[in-house]
Amino acid sequence: MTRDGPAGPDPAPGLVRSFLTRPTSEPAEERDDPDVAILRPYLLTSGRVVPVDDTLEIEAQVVTSELGMAAYPRLTFEHRDIVVTCMTPMSVAEVGARLGYHVGVARILVADLAAAGHLIVRRPEFRPAYNMDLLERVIRGLEAIQ
Amino acid sequence: MPVKIVIAGGFGVGKTTAVSAISEITPLTTEATMTSVSVDVDATDGVPDKTTTTVALDFGCITLDDALKLYLFGTPGQDRFGFMWRDLTNGALGALVIVDARRLDECYPAVDYFEQIGLPFVVAVNLFHGELTYDLNNIRWALAMSHDIPLITFDARVRSSVRNALLSVLSCTKERARRHREKIQVVYR
Numbered sequence: 001m002t003r004d005g006p007a008g009p010d011p012a013p014g015l016v017r018s019f020l021t022r023p024t025s026e027p028a029e030e031r032d033d034p035d036v037a038i039l040r041p042y043l044l045t046s047g048r049v050v051p052v053d054d055t056l057e058i059e060a061q062v063v064t065s066e067l068g069m070a071a072y073p074r075l076t077f078e079h080r081d082i083v084v085t086c087m088t089p090m091s092v093a094e095v096g097a098r099l100g101y102h103v104g105v106a107r108i109l110v111a112d113l114a115a116a117g118h119l120i121v122r123r124p125e126f127r128p129a130y131n132m133d134l135l136e137r138v139i140r141g142l143e144a145i146q
Numbered sequence: 147m148p149v150k151i152v153i154a155g156g157f158g159v160g161k162t163t164a165v166s167a168i169s170e171i172t173p174l175t176t177e178a179t180m181t182s183v184s185v186d187v188d189a190t191d192g193v194p195d196k197t198t199t200t201v202a203l204d205f206g207c208i209t210l211d212d213a214l215k216l217y218l219f220g221t222p223g224q225d226r227f228g229f230m231w232r233d234l235t236n237g238a239l240g241a242l243v244i245v246d247a248r249r250l251d252e253c254y255p256a257v258d259y260f261e262q263i264g265l266p267f268v269v270a271v272n273l274f275h276g277e278l279t280y281d282l283n284n285i286r287w288a289l290a291m292s293h294d295i296p297l298i299t300f301d302a303r304v305r306s307s308v309r310n311a312l313l314s315v316l317s318c319t320k321e322r323a324r325r326h327r328e329k330i331q332v333v334y335r
Contacts, residue, residue, distance in 0.1 A: 058233060059148040059217045091148060091217060093205055097174035103203060104179060124148050129239050129266070130323045138149055138239065139316050141210025145168070145309045 056092060056107050061122040063089040068118030075118070078109055083118055150217040151315055152234050154260075155244035156252025160272040160302035161220040162204050164244060168308045169206025169218065178203040178222065178230045201230070218312075221256065231259065240266040240315040244302065247271050250288050257289070266318035268296040270311045 064086045072083050081099050090098070096106035113119040128134050153161045165173050177200050201222035208216045219234050235241070241260050245253040253269060260267040271285060286297055296318060300311040 057237060059150045061148055093176055094174060096176035102177040124237055128149050128237060129319050130326055132323055135320050135323060137214055138210060141214060142309055142313055
């Protein structure tokens with residue numbers, strides 16, 4: 001799903017994967033229907049392009065809440081997949097990468113689940129590049145790498 | 147707590163190699179959309195055309211201590227800048243602009259952009275065969291790069307080399323933070 005832009009060729013084919021990959025937990029008949037496959041993440045987001053919190057950073061940390069773990073049997077499709085995957089804390093970008101979602105879709109779904117209390121979101125520090133203590137910690141952590 | 151550094155540069159310069167060398171997770175990829183404004187203005191209504199491209203966003207992660215994760219996000223290798231670049235650079239500690247000595251001009255768009263938005267960055271020449279075939283001063287001249295922009299060499303395949311390159315970026319970030327703190331103190335005096 002790429003087009004040649006006005007100023008140059010598309011990126012090398014290996015860099016751009018097919019737009020959607022399927023979550024594994026859905027019923028077989030839905031998995032085979034290509035129209036349903038393409039529509040679903042957008043149906044779930046009700047066609048919105050602006051998420052509940054449209055400033056959610058791609059590096060924001062996400063983890064499943066206790067409410068989310070309890071609600072898991074009643075969740076479906078992408079909501080369920082995300083709640084399961086986020087039992088391990090990870091970033092919004094990782095949610096997208098591991099589940100095969102476009103990062104914009106991952107942001108919307110994560111924001112919706114956070115609003116519903118199923119996920120806990122930890123946002124990055126405010127202006128980290130001007131936080132001397134934080135910079136020192138990052139530097140020390142990097143220096144420790146062999 | 148997450149922090150991030152942007153890894154920029156043209157196609158095939160070694161961004162994914164560099165991220166792989168240091169990331170503790172195998173680098174992941176997610177799709178992102180870049181919207182760029184075409185230079186051609188539509189003749190009928192005067193509104194510039196927008197082009198939407200789906201690109202791959204590669205990234206890795208290093209756990210620095212029990213509460214701190216450093217994400218390395220590779221920029222999509224396009225020279226058209228769109229809204230995804232804002233998301234990548236907002237709140238970043240700095241950027242590493244990787245350049246191939248044989249294709250210097252491919253780093254210009256990234257260097258221009260980071261200068262424009264004031265993000266600390268370092269230009270790092272990737273030594274493909276472990277040797278520098280061009281003189282760093284010639285490279286600096288060819289890039290019309292002022293002497294206060296750090297220019298280093300590194301080997302994207304070697305973890306300690308990538309680590310040192312990232313440390314150079316952080317030293318720029320720290321310097322800017324220090325200058326900013328001094329400016330604030332002057333205001334209060």
